[in-house]
Amino acid sequence: MSDKTPVTHDLSQLFEKIKEVRMAMLTTTDEHGSLHSRPMATIQPGKDQALYFFTDSESAKVYEIRKDSQVNLNYSDPGSNVYVSVSGKANAYRDQAQIDELWSEPMRGWFPKGKDDPRINILKVTIDKAEYWDSPSSLLSQAYAYVRAVVTGERSKDDDVNEHAQVQPK
Template identity: 55%
Template sequence: MENTQNKAEGLKMLKEKIKDIKVAMLTSVNADGSLHTRPMQTQEMKDDRILWFFTGKNSEKIAEIKNDSHVSLGYADPGSNTYVAVCGRASLVTDQAKIDELWSEILKAWFPEGKTDPNIALLKVSIDSAEYWDSPSSNMVQLFGMAKAMVTGEPYKPGPGEHGKINA
């Protein structure tokens, strides 16, 4: 089933779907046009269409987004059969107040000098659009369906799920 939400409902749904998925795969564009993907831990998403991540000022992704700010974020929770793709534009933010607000001590693993580390920055992703896929079937039901398809030679047809687009 495909579903298209209005903006407020869609953003609320997006926030709900990714709230327990802490790591996203961020894809940015290299100067030569090739894609570069890496894991990033989401720090925050409020109702303002903004996702926040900590990053180093000297990281490759910063050079990439200065060249082309388009990014894609992939969130996956196979345990609940929830998958989300987010498209947006990224920018570098060095606002100390925002860094202080989002800071947690575990980040010292990447920024040893803490909140005032000279390399610390935030990656701000302004969401343009998002899509999600949900399957209410359990993994066992899906495995049974795949096994049945293999035995019968018929293509696997997943049970009813939900697919929707969120326009921000």
């Protein structure tokens, strides 16, 4: 294993890793101080170092975020061996122009009244830091790691077959 995890300030690789995953587990702190997680569909990895979601203005997560804006998002794609953890500050607000811009018809499943539903809020998570792990899922990469371990008696190093980095936006 590497002694030190590489750090980057470039969010583009992070956004590339999660663009196909779409679903994240959003963790907030509830009124009792316990962690509370639920799935959320990512609408747009941000052009402004943020991730965007739609939420109901009367949901528990909006209440929890108003009490404590620190949240965590976890993305997982076991089929591709991609795992991402994002920590940041969340803010729920209503901006009809931005709702119109981000709206897609499948969202009607959660908001049957459409994009003009007065209960739609945008949930913006501004990224403080993130970390990702991406292990090639190909049989060839796994075989390489196995053979290297057998021949050398050492486990694979992160940079041999895995990609792991911390992301800290400027």
